[in-house]
Structure formats: C-alpha cells, structure tokens
Amino acid sequence: MAYKIGEVAKLLGISSETVRYYEREGVIQSQKIDQGSGYRYYEALDINALMRVRMYRNYGFTLQEAKEMLNFCTLEDIAKRLEDKKRELQAAVDWNKRLLACADRMINIHRSASEMLWKCQIEESPAMYRFCYQIQDQLIGDPEIQKRVQIWTEKMPVVMPTPLFAKDDILAGNKNFALGLCVMEEDADFLCLDPQARGMEYVPSQRCIYTAISAQAGELLHCGLFQHVLQYMDAHQLELAGDAIGRTVSTLHRSTTQERIHQVWLPFSKKTSDFSSGGLTLKAL
Known part of the structure; x- marks a missing residue:
C-alpha cells in the first residue's frame, strides 16, 4: 500500500519538507508521483527506513553515516560503529556529570x-x-x-x-x-x-x-x-x-x-x- 507524503509526515511527527529532504539525500525514494496532482507516495518500507535513520540520528550519527548504516553496512559494521558511538556518549555523560558538579560549586561561589x-x-x-x-x-x-x-x-x-x-x-x-x-x-x-x-x-x-x-x-x-x-x-x-x-x-x-x-x-x-x-x-x- 502507498501513502501520501502528508500521511508519512503525520505518522512520524515530522514535516512534509523533512520527508522531501530525506528523499533528496537518497535515504528513501518515492514509489510513485501522481502526474496530475504531483502527490508523492511512499511504501511501508520507506516509513521503516525513515524510522531507522531517525534512530541512528538520535544516537548522534550524521545523516551520511545513517545512510551508510542503512544501505551499505553489515551487522558487524553497525555493531562497531555503535561501539564507537557508545564511547562518545559515555564521554558526554561524564562531561555533563562534571558540569552538574561545577554548577553546584558555582552556585556556592x-x-x-x-x-x-x-x-x-x-x-x-x-x-x-x-x-x-x-x-x-x-x-x-x-x-x-x-x-x-x-x-x-x-x-x-x-x-x-x-x-x-x-x-x-x-x-x-x-x-x-x-x-x-x-x-x-x-x-x-x-x-x-x-x-x-x-x-x-x-x-x-x-x-x-x-x-x-x-x-x-x-x-x-x-x-x-x-x-x-x-x-x-x-x-x-x-x-x-x-x-x-x-x-x-x-x-x-x-x-x-x-x-x-x-x-x-x-x-x-x-x-x-x-x-x-x-x-x-x-x-x-
């Protein structure tokens, strides 16, 4: 079944322009464009791909990295990239913990x-x-x-x-x-x-x-x-x-x-x- 761009955007909580942006970047590809209305239609697989890309982006991967992980990486490749990202996230957690401690100190100062x-x-x-x-x-x-x-x-x-x-x-x-x-x-x-x-x-x-x-x-x-x-x-x-x-x-x-x-x-x-x-x-x- 095919879905209009507005339906996809509403389901994912993003704008239609964001869906178009992901298509321009090659993350998804509309399956059909209505020549009369100009409506773009997407399949359930496109929706799943957008969900997966958003998950990678929430980890902090760039859009290009997310595209590679979606389209070209093996499971082991993805696991290694996630290991590297985990170290980055842990460093960010440690830094934010230090900032919290500094905030307490600065309040007292x-x-x-x-x-x-x-x-x-x-x-x-x-x-x-x-x-x-x-x-x-x-x-x-x-x-x-x-x-x-x-x-x-x-x-x-x-x-x-x-x-x-x-x-x-x-x-x-x-x-x-x-x-x-x-x-x-x-x-x-x-x-x-x-x-x-x-x-x-x-x-x-x-x-x-x-x-x-x-x-x-x-x-x-x-x-x-x-x-x-x-x-x-x-x-x-x-x-x-x-x-x-x-x-x-x-x-x-x-x-x-x-x-x-x-x-x-x-x-x-x-x-x-x-x-x-x-x-x-x-x-x-």
Missing part, C-alpha cells in the same frame, strides 16, 4: 562572593593547579602557553580564570597583578592535566584570609584593593605570608558600567614582636 564582598574571614583556600597567561594588560607570548589557553578555555566552567597578586606588591600597594587559568585539584585527573607542563603551578590548600573584591569597568585589578584585608590582619596580629591567589567569579554587565567580581585568598602568619629587657628577648606568638 556566587553566593559566597556576594556575602563576602569587601569582608574578611579565615578559611582554607581551595587547592588548585594554575598557570599565568597575562601580566598586567600584556599577554604572555609563549606559544605553548597560548595554546593551553585555547584548550583550557574550551573546558570552562571546570576551568576558571584566576588572578594572582604578589606579596611585595600587596604590601607596597602597587598596581601589579597577573591573570591565569586554574583547575581545582579534584578536577585535575578528569582533565588529564599535566602538572609538569611549562608554567604550571600547584597551589596547595592553606589557612588564609578569604575576601571578595570587585573592579569596575576601566579599572585594572591592583593590589590597592586589599587595604581592608591588611587592616583586618593588623587588628588580629597577623601578617601577609605569601602571594594571594584568586578565582574570577563573574562579570556583571550594567547599562553604563561593568563589574568584575573576584574571590581572593591571602596566606597569613602570626606577627612576631621582639621585646628586649635586660638582655632577654621575648617573642609574642
């Missing part, structure tokens, strides 16, 4: 940054692998670094931007900073990260002063943004013990300006003071 903007608290910093690709407003010209930027950018949000502020620059209030990309330690194996790659740095978790800062449009990051942290350290008899590492949380576009929000962790140690009395030196710990 955004809320934490909102609560901690220009505030301070003591906490453990996240362990991460990072590398710098920009010093001030100048990109690092190393081709290997630039290639890694391209590769890592494709892996966002598992990869995040990360600013770095040198200890001496913070203490001096200099307008210096570096930008890079980072991967949290728990994601390193998933991304098959090479810790020995040029410029790669491992930053272990440590006790830090945690804060969130913002920079407005046209304002470069600079170490003067940490005066509130230095005041907090002075008030609690603490001192800066190393470079500050951060994560860029978000860029907020407004009608007249742009704001960039960063989380930053600054390592600290207890201040030591020398008191000389009768040749005896006491250190306050």
Whole structure:
C-alpha cells in the first residue's frame, strides 16, 4: 500500500519538507508521483527506513553515516560503529556529570562572593593547579602557553580564570597583578592535566584570609584593593605570608558600567614582636 507524503509526515511527527529532504539525500525514494496532482507516495518500507535513520540520528550519527548504516553496512559494521558511538556518549555523560558538579560549586561561589564582598574571614583556600597567561594588560607570548589557553578555555566552567597578586606588591600597594587559568585539584585527573607542563603551578590548600573584591569597568585589578584585608590582619596580629591567589567569579554587565567580581585568598602568619629587657628577648606568638 502507498501513502501520501502528508500521511508519512503525520505518522512520524515530522514535516512534509523533512520527508522531501530525506528523499533528496537518497535515504528513501518515492514509489510513485501522481502526474496530475504531483502527490508523492511512499511504501511501508520507506516509513521503516525513515524510522531507522531517525534512530541512528538520535544516537548522534550524521545523516551520511545513517545512510551508510542503512544501505551499505553489515551487522558487524553497525555493531562497531555503535561501539564507537557508545564511547562518545559515555564521554558526554561524564562531561555533563562534571558540569552538574561545577554548577553546584558555582552556585556556592556566587553566593559566597556576594556575602563576602569587601569582608574578611579565615578559611582554607581551595587547592588548585594554575598557570599565568597575562601580566598586567600584556599577554604572555609563549606559544605553548597560548595554546593551553585555547584548550583550557574550551573546558570552562571546570576551568576558571584566576588572578594572582604578589606579596611585595600587596604590601607596597602597587598596581601589579597577573591573570591565569586554574583547575581545582579534584578536577585535575578528569582533565588529564599535566602538572609538569611549562608554567604550571600547584597551589596547595592553606589557612588564609578569604575576601571578595570587585573592579569596575576601566579599572585594572591592583593590589590597592586589599587595604581592608591588611587592616583586618593588623587588628588580629597577623601578617601577609605569601602571594594571594584568586578565582574570577563573574562579570556583571550594567547599562553604563561593568563589574568584575573576584574571590581572593591571602596566606597569613602570626606577627612576631621582639621585646628586649635586660638582655632577654621575648617573642609574642
């Protein structure tokens, strides 16, 4: 029995134009064209072929691949192609699972940054692998670094931007900073990260002063943004013990300006003071 193109389209839940497209691509061939009305007619075998092609397409095969599997492949050929596709699908599942985990992390990051903007608290910093690709407003010209930027950018949000502020620059209030990309330690194996790659740095978790800062449009990051942290350290008899590492949380576009929000962790140690009395030196710990 032959069926009109509209009947085939309705049965499969597609448009008549889609049926015509599959015919133009050689997936099916109308059995008869009514010369008077121009109606195209298809048999049940054509309907079954369209169903099979749609199944292959739902796996992620291209139309050309689906045509080959329908018309030319043996059962073993199809099985091998499905094995390859299974590996691709599993990789996609693993990636989406990682994205779900990152979504939870990013929810917490955004809320934490909102609560901690220009505030301070003591906490453990996240362990991460990072590398710098920009010093001030100048990109690092190393081709290997630039290639890694391209590769890592494709892996966002598992990869995040990360600013770095040198200890001496913070203490001096200099307008210096570096930008890079980072991967949290728990994601390193998933991304098959090479810790020995040029410029790669491992930053272990440590006790830090945690804060969130913002920079407005046209304002470069600079170490003067940490005066509130230095005041907090002075008030609690603490001192800066190393470079500050951060994560860029978000860029907020407004009608007249742009704001960039960063989380930053600054390592600290207890201040030591020398008191000389009768040749005896006491250190306050």
